[in-house]
Amino acid sequence: MHPAPARFLALSGPRWLGLVVVAGLLLVGCGKHYWGKPGAGPADFQRESAECARENAVLMGSNKDYGIVIADLYKNCLKARGWNRAQQFEPAPAGWFRGIEEDGPMRLEASPSPRL
DSSP states (O other), rough: OOOHHHHHTTTTHHHHHHHHHHHHHHHHTEEEEEEEOTOOOOOHHHHHHHHHHHHTTTEEEEOEEEEOOOHHHHHHHHTTTTTTEEEESOOTTEEEEOOOOOEEEEEEEOOOOOOO
């Protein structure tokens, strides 16, 4: 029987398991989160994302052009409208769009004017 190489022994047991766990966590964190909805296009996401941002922002200033968007409420709003959030590798597949990921100030788009 041949003795095991020294470098294999150095990664046996808990060290090997730790290396596998770290590698797995790094792979999971490689993609960014995107939003998708069957049959929806970029204009649909742009409109609904802007509406959810405006609905879930603490407005700043008198003209209501800026606000601090509460990301969790924004995400819940998009989910309620049928959007699914999933981690995707870049470049994201067609039909997946980036949204707001964390609380923070931003310029809010004007509400779309009603069509007559």
